[in-house]
Amino acid sequence: MTSETPAFPDDFLWGTATAAYQVEGAAAEDGRTPSIWDTFSHTPGRVLGGDTGDTACDHYHRFREDVALMAELGVDAYRFSVSWSRVQPTGRGPAVQRGLDFYRALVDELLAHGITPYLTLYHWDLPQELESPFHGGTAAGGGWPERETAYRFAEYAQAVGEALGDRVHHWTTLNEPWCSAFLGYGSGVHAPGRTEPVAALRAAHHLNLAHGLGVQALRSVLPKRAEVLVSLNPAVVRPRSQSAEDVDAARRIDALANRVFAGPMLHGRYDEDLLADVRHLTDWSFIKDGDVETAHQPLDGLGINYYTPSVVSAAPEGATEVDRADGHGNGTASPWVGAERVAFHQPPGEHTAMGWSVDPTGLGDLLHRYSEEAPGLPLYITENGAAYDDKPDAEGRFHDPERIAYLHSHLDAVARARSQGIDVRGYFLWSLLDNFEWGYGYSRRFGIVHVDFETQQRTPKASARWYAEVARTGRLPEPTAPALD
Ligand code: IFM
Numbered sequence: 001m002t003s004e005t006p007a008f009p010d011d012f013l014w015g016t017a018t019a020a021y022q023v024e025g026a027a028a029e030d031g032r033t034p035s036i037w038d039t040f041s042h043t044p045g046r047v048l049g050g051d052t053g054d055t056a057c058d059h060y061h062r063f064r065e066d067v068a069l070m071a072e073l074g075v076d077a078y079r080f081s082v083s084w085s086r087v088q089p090t091g092r093g094p095a096v097q098r099g100l101d102f103y104r105a106l107v108d109e110l111l112a113h114g115i116t117p118y119l120t121l122y123h124w125d126l127p128q129e130l131e132s133p134f135h136g137g138t139a140a141g142g143g144w145p146e147r148e149t150a151y152r153f154a155e156y157a158q159a160v161g162e163a164l165g166d167r168v169h170h171w172t173t174l175n176e177p178w179c180s181a182f183l184g185y186g187s188g189v190h191a192p193g194r195t196e197p198v199a200a201l202r203a204a205h206h207l208n209l210a211h212g213l214g215v216q217a218l219r220s221v222l223p224k225r226a227e228v229l230v231s232l233n234p235a236v237v238r239p240r241s242q243s244a245e246d247v248d249a250a251r252r253i254d255a256l257a258n259r260v261f262a263g264p265m266l267h268g269r270y271d272e273d274l275l276a277d278v279r280h281l282t283d284w285s286f287i288k289d290g291d292v293e294t295a296h297q298p299l300d301g302l303g304i305n306y307y308t309p310s311v312v313s314a315a316p317e318g319a320t321e322v323d324r325a326d327g328h329g330n331g332t333a334s335p336w337v338g339a340e341r342v343a344f345h346q347p348p349g350e351h352t353a354m355g356w357s358v359d360p361t362g363l364g365d366l367l368h369r370y371s372e373e374a375p376g377l378p379l380y381i382t383e384n385g386a387a388y389d390d391k392p393d394a395e396g397r398f399h400d401p402e403r404i405a406y407l408h409s410h411l412d413a414v415a416r417a418r419s420q421g422i423d424v425r426g427y428f429l430w431s432l433l434d435n436f437e438w439g440y441g442y443s444r445r446f447g448i449v450h451v452d453f454e455t456q457q458r459t460p461k462a463s464a465r466w467y468a469e470v471a472r473t474g475r476l477p478e479p480t481a482p483a484l485d
Pocket of ligand 1: 176305430437446
């Protein structure tokens with residue numbers, strides 16, 4: 001029998017999270033121009049069911065209702081992202097007031113309800129103008145594989161910092177740069193949908209550079225007390241066996257999933273084995289003198305997004321098809337550039353509607369790993385949660401016991417890591433609302449609040465009530481669904 005979950009301290013931060021393209025809608029309002037996700041989702045065959053973020057949860061118009069929902073839950077913080085092309089429609093130049101007004105109003109509404117804003121600058125929605133300009137703009141384009149995009153990001157960071165720095169004190173540069181680089185330019189299951197291995201590596205480097213330049217830009221305009229983070233989605237990579245081949249497969253994936261970002265950002269270096277693994281693809285000459293030093297900026301916290309671990313092995317000799325059960329969409333190209341002959345295996349046991357195995361030990365492992373890798377750096381879980389196929393009962397209520405069990409087991413792992421001395425300061429549940437789940441459209445529901453995408457009606461699920469109790473008491477109630485009215 002396991003011991004009782006340790007309690008969380010009073011100052012532990014309880015939050016919920018969303019991202020601009022997944023919830024805002026209002027895609028063409030108030031001067032916003034398309035991002036790469038608008039273009040991608042409007043391209044037939046890219047997103048399940050042809051779904052787009054045109055309307056999403058209509059958060060742009062309903063944010064006051066959504067903030068009121070958060071206030072009812074009693075959460076301390078809201079993690080949201082800014083749509084770059086709402087603020088800088090051409091991806092460059094001075095910020096547009098109408099775009100900023102929305103975020104200012106959102107932040108003021110949060111503050112009025114005692115909810116602390118955690119602002120993420122980039123959650124995957126690059127202005128289309130910076131990828132392949134189609135508004136007759138002057139941008140060179142090329143997206144993240146091009147160095148210029150990192151400079152554009154720094155300019156954007158500074159503009160948003162100047163506009164909102166008086167009221168937002170918690171900033172995140174990038175969310176999950178691995179997805180931007182390797183799903184966007186490697187497997188192509190995310191926007192902009194390119195399948196160019198070298199471009200994916202170049203993108204990874206320029207995201208590292210953008211992060212560093214972005215931190216510098218923010219620090220130059222924000223008050224001293226402001227905190228700057230980055231949110232990574234480190235993979236928990238487990239070899240299927242202890243054979244030398246499988247252990248090496250895990251090492252390769254660890255390099256491409258984790259160390260490619262944590263190396264420069266946290267340690268100011270790219271590891272030799274990572275560089276060597278893909279030397280047949282690139283000589284890495286796009287890394288210029290001083291880049292890794294720029295990427296290595298002092299941070300006030302590390303955001304960790306965790307959902308599921310990966311089990312890998314070396315692909316058997318002679319196999320023509322490599323198992324791509326890596327939980328990242330059904331693309332035929334591999335996101336694991338230079339490590340295409342690594343097979344991914346579905347761990348046994350329970351799975352969420354994403355097909356991701358439920359394994360809270362992975363979260364504990366990550367917390368231990370990063371507290372050792374980055375001693376002294378406070379950790380935040382900036383995303384964790386689960387998609388399930390929630391259906392209403394006869395009265396229209398949503399009972400989601402699997403999600404409650406998922407949250408319970410993962411929060412238990414966080415509490416135990418804390419009790420072992422790991423400095424985890426907050427937890428942001430993904431997600432406040434059912435929303436646009438990228439290549440899966442609206443078919444996967446991560447919210448603790450159900451959204452009817454026809455009527456935009458919000459209905460808190462049983463998990464919302466359960467989480468409210470966690471946030472109120474700092475303790476984990478039994479993982480049984482609370483009664484719904
Ligand atoms: O919905 C996404 C989010 O945008 C980034 N992290 C993973 C979530 C679930 O797939």
